[in-house]
Amino acid sequence: MTAMNDATRAPEGAGPRAAPPTLTGLTTYLLSRTGKAARTAFAAELAGQGMRLWHMAVLAALADFGPHAQRELSVRLAIDPSDVVKVVDELAAPGWVERARDPADRRRVVISLTQPGRAALDGLTVRAGEVQDAVLAPLDPAERRQLHALLARVHAGLPAGPGAGRGRPSPP
Amino acid sequence: MTAMNDATRAPEGAGPRAAPPTLTGLTTYLLSRTGKAARTAFAAELAGQGMRLWHMAVLAALADFGPHAQRELSVRLAIDPSDVVKVVDELAAPGWVERARDPADRRRVVISLTQPGRAALDGLTVRAGEVQDAVLAPLDPAERRQLHALLARVHAGLPAGPGAGRGRPSPP
DNA sequence: AAAAATGGTGGGTGCACACCCATCATGGGG
DNA sequence: CCCCATGATGGGTGTGCACCCACCATTTTT
Numbered sequence: 139m140t141a142m143n144d145a146t147r148a149p150e151g152a153g154p155r156a157a158p159p160t161l162t163g164l165t166t167y168l169l170s171r172t173g174k175a176a177r178t179a180f181a182a183e184l185a186g187q188g189m190r191l192w193h194m195a196v197l198a199a200l201a202d203f204g205p206h207a208q209r210e211l212s213v214r215l216a217i218d219p220s221d222v223v224k225v226v227d228e229l230a231a232p233g234w235v236e237r238a239r240d241p242a243d244r245r246r247v248v249i250s251l252t253q254p255g256r257a258a259l260d261g262l263t264v265r266a267g268e269v270q271d272a273v274l275a276p277l278d279p280a281e282r283r284q285l286h287a288l289l290a291r292v293h294a295g296l297p298a299g300p301g302a303g304r305g306r307p308s309p310p
Numbered sequence: 311m312t313a314m315n316d317a318t319r320a321p322e323g324a325g326p327r328a329a330p331p332t333l334t335g336l337t338t339y340l341l342s343r344t345g346k347a348a349r350t351a352f353a354a355e356l357a358g359q360g361m362r363l364w365h366m367a368v369l370a371a372l373a374d375f376g377p378h379a380q381r382e383l384s385v386r387l388a389i390d391p392s393d394v395v396k397v398v399d400e401l402a403a404p405g406w407v408e409r410a411r412d413p414a415d416r417r418r419v420v421i422s423l424t425q426p427g428r429a430a431l432d433g434l435t436v437r438a439g440e441v442q443d444a445v446l447a448p449l450d451p452a453e454r455r456q457l458h459a460l461l462a463r464v465h466a467g468l469p470a471g472p473g474a475g476r477g478r479p480s481p482p
Numbered sequence: 483a484a485a486a487a488t489g490g491t492g493g494g495t496g497c498a499c500a501c502c503c504a505t506c507a508t509g510g511g512g
Numbered sequence: 513c514c515c516c517a518t519g520a521t522g523g524g525t526g527t528g529c530a531c532c533c534a535c536c537a538t539t540t541t542t
Contacts, residue, residue, distance in 0.1 A: 173345015
């Protein structure tokens with residue numbers, strides 16, 4: 139990887155727009171780039187409706203698994219409990235989810251999806267499909283399925299949610 | 311996608327840790343998640359050495375295509391010119407790149423990779439490989455090649471670099 | 483020679499994300 | 513009945529990223 143520069147050098151007056159092979163040779167780089175593109179494109183879609191990615195995640199969790207206490211949402215989505223509150227706040231404002239104190243344990247607040255919320259989620263899913271179509275444009279349906287299957291395996295192998303993430307640079 | 315919740319509902323007392331199928335059914339979601347995982351894992355690696363992702367990108371561009379004027383780096387990597395300055399600043403500090411005014415056009419500052427810089431890049435590439443191994447652990451070599459090929463096609467089809475990204479809400 | 487264009491630099495902004503802590507209500511055990 | 517654990521909430525913090533603008537040096541154009 140250290141001996142390709144002299145030959146590969148681009149004509150300097152032209153349009154040097156290609157990404158460095160050292161990077162594009164890394165699957166993680168491609169993953170990161172395409173992932174970011176997908177994420178960003180869809181986030182823009184959501185932003186048009188005043189939402190962010192977590193909003194859809196919460197709606198999806200409620201739709202797929204039924205009502206959750208906020209704590210459960212926090213665990214399932216690997217999101218900070220305190221952030222769940224804010225997201226739920228914003229979902230409750232347009233009436234997409236409902237808060238109800240659990241009568242059995244009045245500390246718990248059970249969140250459930252409303253009809254409008256389900257409709258909103260369906261709309262978002264459609265939008266997501268459109269974005270996906272745009273991103274995966276170079277692939278035919280079979281290849282898309284293949285990609286999906288591979289990614290699903292990789293995704294299943296990931297340690298924790300996003301929590302495993304941030305750099306925590308200096309552990310003194 | 312609206313009729314799977316009643317049956318799929320998880321036992322509420324158990325450990326509700328699975329991600330919502332509505333999300334995992336979206337390739338873009340998997341892409342975003344796995345991409346973020348890869349990105350984050352590697353960023354943590356880099357952070358351990360006081361670097362961020364752009365630093366490696368610049369090193370890679372220099373290694374693959376030879377010296378660049380900062381403007382050229384900016385175009386190639388689709389990064390803001392003003393940010394190139396800062397990244398190059400930080401790469402020049404440890405002596406990994408060198409600034410030299412172009413004698414033909416004394417406005418231009420030509421950045422070139424030094425020997426230590428190349429060594430540093432090689433080290434980073436190894437680290438990246440390790441991270442990649444961890445992320446792609448569930449896949450065998452053939453599958454990894456397949457994934458790489460698919461992602462390369464998707465990546466090639468992306469509009470611009472990261473610039474196409476952020477919410478640019480109002481383009482008046 | 484003055485004016486416009488180009489390249490580089492520094493400073494500062496806004497946003498999304500992840501994270502942490504103090505506070506309050508409730509539930510349950512000593 | 514008091515104390516502690518749990519759940520929810522609000523407020524605030526730090527970081528990385530992308531972006532923008534104002535300024536200076538130099539080149540190119542007029």
